[in-house]
Amino acid sequence: MVALKVSVQLEDFSAQEEEKCLLSDRRDIGALISFIGLCRDEEPPLSALELEHYPGMAEAEIAAVAKEASLRWPIFGATIIHRYGMIKPGAQIVLTLVAAAHREAAFASAQFIMDYLKTRAPFWKKRHFSDGTEGDWVAPKIEDDLALDRWLETKPPLP
Amino acid sequence: MVALKVSVQLEDFSAQEEEKCLLSDRRDIGALISFIGLCRDEEPPLSALELEHYPGMAEAEIAAVAKEASLRWPIFGATIIHRYGMIKPGAQIVLTLVAAAHREAAFASAQFIMDYLKTRAPFWKKRHFSDGTEGDWVAPKIEDDLALDRWLETKPPLP
């Protein structure tokens, strides 16, 4: 039984609380990876990033990516939390936790989850600037599409 | 200026405290990776893993690996803590934190640090079993040497 937890939420999260929850009292976990994505400030200065999402589909897509990771690597569990709403520079946006017996599976699946989440989960970022103006929508990065290529070598991509 | 912190210590560590320290009040960090290596229980059941180390060389080798990671990837900082002494199943052994603007550099350098640390930092694990017997020394895994190969493609190995 692989413990997969997905949450799409307005509130901030505590990586520590989630880690405790994922580890519970297991003594077979040798590697715990935590990835936290944060809101970076930019030039011109941001007052916030606004994260829009597609309720229902966002949860389903993240869950599908987590499930796929658990089929590709021997992991014990994964917790993925993605926030929406107005997020200030320095604040947390996304958390991916993976617990496994060995570090290779933990690293690979955490990176896989982040790569696929970036290009499959329906979230969109809009910049709001410190001078009060509403900025543009963040454009997707070409590197994010390229990042998927590394996973194609071993197995077919998600449908 | 890349903030590199290395500690080899008997006491347990708090990943959360170290993360706070590494993030400080920066608003340019977009990705924070935390890797925690834990003592897994085995068959026959362990009472503890005893971690022996070479004082002075352990710190120096880990610092050299962290420095090399900071030269290979654009990262803002890294914190590496490795414990020694008697460590019970479920307890923490090693922490590697990396902060960067983007996830690619954070993932790659955290994995690089763990791979090199495994094979270069002078630590040795001895099993102690629940029935009171002192067990054997943990043998190095062939995968740990193979894990280094992936880093040779891009740049020469550490001296």
Added chain:
Amino acid sequence: MKAVYFAWVRERIGLAEEELSLPEEVKTVSELVDWLVARGEGYALAFENRQSIRAAIDKRHASAHSLIASAREIAFFPPMTGG
């Protein structure tokens, strides 16, 4: 059938969602886009670069050729930028 729009597709169309009564000949996502574009300037602007617009049928990723016959909800949105 309900249509939902996100991010700058929503802004350009000026609606977050709407009920659509489609003529029978609109069978695929691509044909639905043609039909929407003909409805007005906002739609035309939203779909001016059609390759960059993604679609979902009942909250699952769809392609231009996907059939919409039994769809309850169809979504249009720009490439995703989460994570």
Added chain:
Amino acid sequence: MKAVYFAWVRERIGLAEEELSLPEEVKTVSELVDWLVARGEGYALAFENRQSIRAAIDKRHASAHSLIASAREIAFFPPMTGG
């Protein structure tokens, strides 16, 4: 010159460290191992599989051919298993 031993090398030799007074002809790590092996059974056992033993000179990784002339501290240990 100080010699330090770790893990099962330490256990087999039965010492964590010792002061060595080396004859002049012992110039490399490899020659030092030969000299140690000749000292007794514990040493011979510790170095019975020589390729698997690692050495460090003044807390830096060294090879079998490294010169030990100016070394203050030389260490011998099995392959590392930290992390």
